Amino acid sequence: MKIVxxxxxxxxxxxxxxxxxxxxxxIVINRDEKACHYLSERNNIPVIHRSPVRENNLxxxxxxxxxxxxxxxxxxxxxxxxxKTAKQLLGVKRCIATVVNPKNVSLLKKLGVDAVLCATYLxxxxxxxxxxxxxxxxxxxxxxxxxxxxxxxxxxDDEACGKSLEQLNLSGxxxxxxxxxxxxxxxxxxxxxxxxxxxxLLVTTAESMERVTALFRRKRS
Amino acid sequence: xxxxxxxxxAGRVGSSIAALLNxxxxxxxxxxxxxxxxxxxxxxxxxxxxxxxxxxxxxxxxGIKNADVVVISTEDDDTNVFLTDVCHFVFGVPRIFVRLADxxxxxxxxxxxxxxILPFLLSLDEFSREFQSAVANAGSRR
Numbered sequence: 001m002k003i004v005x006x007x008x009x010x011x012x013x014x015x016x017x018x019x020x021x022x023x024x025x026x027i028v029i030n031r032d033e034k035a036c037h038y039l040s041e042r043n044n045i046p047v048i049h050r051s052p053v054r055e056n057n058l059x060x061x062x063x064x065x066x067x068x069x070x071x072x073x074x075x076x077x078x079x080x081x082x083x084k085t086a087k088q089l090l091g092v093k094r095c096i097a098t099v100v101n102p103k104n105v106s107l108l109k110k111l112g113v114d115a116v117l118c119a120t121y122l123x124x125x126x127x128x129x130x131x132x133x134x135x136x137x138x139x140x141x142x143x144x145x146x147x148x149x150x151x152x153x154x155x156x157d158d159e160a161c162g163k164s165l166e167q168l169n170l171s172g173x174x175x176x177x178x179x180x181x182x183x184x185x186x187x188x189x190x191x192x193x194x195x196x197x198x199x200x201l202l203v204t205t206a207e208s209m210e211r212v213t214a215l216f217r218r219k220r221s
Numbered sequence: 222x223x224x225x226x227x228x229x230x231a232g233r234v235g236s237s238i239a240a241l242l243n244x245x246x247x248x249x250x251x252x253x254x255x256x257x258x259x260x261x262x263x264x265x266x267x268x269x270x271x272x273x274x275x276x277x278x279x280x281x282x283x284g285i286k287n288a289d290v291v292v293i294s295t296e297d298d299d300t301n302v303f304l305t306d307v308c309h310f311v312f313g314v315p316r317i318f319v320r321l322a323d324x325x326x327x328x329x330x331x332x333x334x335x336x337x338i339l340p341f342l343l344s345l346d347e348f349s350r351e352f353q354s355a356v357a358n359a360g361s362r363r
Contacts, residue, residue, distance in 0.1 A: 085329065
């Protein structure tokens with residue numbers, strides 16, 4: 001994969017390390033001279049000292065037709081324009097931007113950035129999800145929060161423990177995609193019975209979230 | 222068209238346009254991050270707001286949905302490109318003018334409702350015309 005990493009410092013460093021290992025074609029471009037030296041020395045790779053918001057700079061860097069373009073600066077607008085330039089003018093296939101302002105997450109997605117990441121936004125989601133359900137291990141939002149994927153642990157005192165999927169009656173509100181039990185992934189059917197210690201991977205919609213969490217929150221009386 | 226014009230960025234270009242349109246009796250709203258920008262616009266009788274237009278709530282508040290024309294003229298090309306896309310894709314503004322210093326960025330703003338204003342190229346055009354006519358005149362003087 002041809003991957004372009006634009007701006008950023010510690011985030012860029014981490015990603016360079018990650019992607020360099022898997023033998024990808026990595027292009028690193030950064031507008032800040034100190035960052036260029038830092039990244040170049042730490043990772044022993046060339047770093048292009050140019051601003052990623054200009055078409056000719058990205059062309060000179062060899063970014064044309066890249067599979068992935070990641071914009072990591074602290075300026076949401078610059079990240080947006082870099083992504084737009086990469087996609088529209090250089091034929092990059094997929095672009096990712098980090099943003100500082102959580103309100104820009106949905107805005108940039110709407111404007112065509114494929115993935116938009118914001119630490120504060122994700123933090124808010126984590127807090128929100130964990131507040132609603134204490135057996136929640138992890139959660140993931142897709143399609144602008146309309147689809148929720150939840151990872152839950154089943155405990156002995158849960159009402160759902162010992163019930164089959166059929167008995168849980170999730171029809172129309174959720175779909176259990178996978179049950180992870182004793183280091184094995186099981187694709188369940190209606191007859192599968194949930195046991196203490198099971199990790200359940202569940203897909204639901206924003207509208208049904210409350211009903212689903214209510215169901216799994218119930219304890220045996 | 223009701224003549225509702227919003228001008229984002231009251232620098233040299235934005236404030237000249239604001240003054241011009243104000244004089245022509247359009248309903249002009251100017252928005253700029255800097256409160257001193259108003260001093261650039263002489264005899265301005267329109268509405269002026271000090272705010273950061275890159276915040277979408279600000280745009281909603283100043284009535285971007287009712288704008289017939291938006292002129293985007295901040296000092297930063299990238300902010301202008303971003304605002305153009307917001308005005309076009311999010312708010313569907315029917316006519317957008319965007320000031321760009323860098324001609325390369327013009328390719329990012331090619332939509333039917335958007336017209337890029339490149340002050341450098343405009344001045345170059347104008348200079349070229351002046352120069353041609355000066356040369357023509359010089360040639361005919363014997």
